Amino acid sequence: MNRTNPGVAIVTGASSGIGQVTAKALQKAGFRVFGTSRRAVSKKTDGITMLACDVTDDASVAKLVDEVLADAGRIDLLVNNAGMGLLGGAEESSTTQAQALFDVNVFGVIRMINAVLPIMRSQGKGRIVNLSSVQGFIPAPYFALYSATKHAVEGYSESLDHELRPFGIRVALVEPAYTRTSFEDNLAKPDRLLEIYDAARAGMTVAVRRAMDKGDAPEVVAETVLAAATDPTPKRRYAAGKIARRVSVLRRFVPGSAFDKSLRKQLGLPA
16 A cells, blocks of 8 residues: 555445545545445445445355456455444343344454454555454443444454465454434334343443533544555554543553542442
8 A cells, every 4th residue: 555546445344424524534535435334325426436344254254355356357455344333231232132242343343354354454454444442441330232343353353464464464443432413313222121220321321421522523434544544654553532641641650449439439430
């Protein structure tokens, strides 16, 4: 990749929100962009070719990669953005629901990466950017399963980056905090609601909505993804926005007990 011809990019979950804005930012920067959505959408949108792909289905992922190769002949960048959220007490979700969440947020990432790696290796270069979250490195009450998926993506990405460097391929993480998208409107609910968590769940829903209203614009995350995709010597992690950078610093340097106390206070949880 270079500044005048950065190459061909795939952005999953590009029909709305962070994925859509990221696809536009990459296209503006010179990438030829293929965006994906679970359901078929208009074939061409603002210079971005949209293709259907279900990241939980091996055949769908393989079909997507074949289509991009047939059209563009190469894949230089993969941005794994597709994902889903879940708000509720950890014990309110069955293992079936937990597995479904991991199938999108973790195994979807793995499927996409496994599909593009042979191509990137044959090219002798490539870049993979995985959308994580500050919840990938801090505790998030009532987001236990969602946080677990992001922790998994972080560990997987860090290990994978070490493995792929000999092939000219790098892996980076982008970690947003609250971002002004429809994320909170699309949060899944636990599949076995327990009355004991009703008040806390409702309180967290309000807290998330307020935080989202004050959060970063999705363009902030898109610019961070662009930096992770084009840096000659990429960092392992990119905090996206002021809040994410502040949380990252606090997590590293503030004593655990003090961080825990502050977190509970901000979320209105009893000490």
